[in-house]
Amino acid sequence: MPATIDYFLTCASPWVYLGHDAAQALAARHGATLKVRPVNLGEMFKVSGQVGLADRPAVRQRYRLIELQRHAASRGKPINVRPKHFPTNPALADLTICAILADGGNPMDYMGKVFAALWAQEQNVADETTLAFLLSASGFTPKDVLARAQTAEVAEMRAKNTQDAIDADATGVPSFVLNGEPFWGQDRLDLLDEALASGRAPYKADI
Structure with a gap:
């Protein structure tokens, strides 16, 4: 039976950007389904003990910039490590993805554009005009998606995704959960690939 992989993400993460294409390619190779699940990363941080970028020690902030350049080069992706519109609030962008999913659409192309x-x-990407342009470029009707994104039903989707990520010990983004086993980070895709290829039982913390 083809595998389903929970794909926990938020639109403001550079690591999600860097791993998005690779995650899709991995799933396609294995005939697996990526179940897209936008989350509230701030709520996850409250549980994991992680802190926002501005609150991290300077040495970790500097090392992050090096790592971003390394992984961007490895993935063949252009990147501005200090983009003009970051930090930003990803909530609306995340909710537009949930809105597309709620109506049975495929948000993958749109996600990559965001x-x-x-x-x-x-x-x-916190600006409605920007999101409207990107939605249109991916074949969606912007006013419909943006209106749906602001409903209680869609907000609940994101909240549930967040709690499910916390319950799965997916402590950051992107996180991929296969058979209950979390793989945190786009640099864990090789390990996810191995797990899919081998069909092994999931590793567990409660041993």
Whole structure:
């Protein structure tokens, strides 16, 4: 039976941007389904003990910039490590993805455009006009998606995704959960690939 992989993400993460294409390619190779699940990363941080970028020690902030350049080069992706519109509030962008999913659509192309807009094209993904343009470019009707994104039903989707990520010990983004086993980070895709290829039982913390 083809595998289903929970794909926890938020639009403001450079690591989500860097791993998005690779995650899709991995799933396609294995005939697996990526179940897209936008989350509220701030709520996850409250549980994991992580802190926002501005509150991290300077040495970790500097090392992050090096790592971003390394992984961007490895993935062949352009990146502005200090983009004009970051930090930003990803809530509306995340909710537009949930809105597309709620109506049975496929948000993958749109997601890629949103991630690149922030991390490679100096666009503001917290701005409705920017999101409307990107929605239209991916074949969606912007006013319909943006209206749906502001409903209680769609907000609840994101809240549930967040709690499910916390319950799965997916402590950051992107996180991929296969058979209950979390793989945190786009640099864990090789390990996810191995798990899919081998069909092994999931590793567990409660041993």
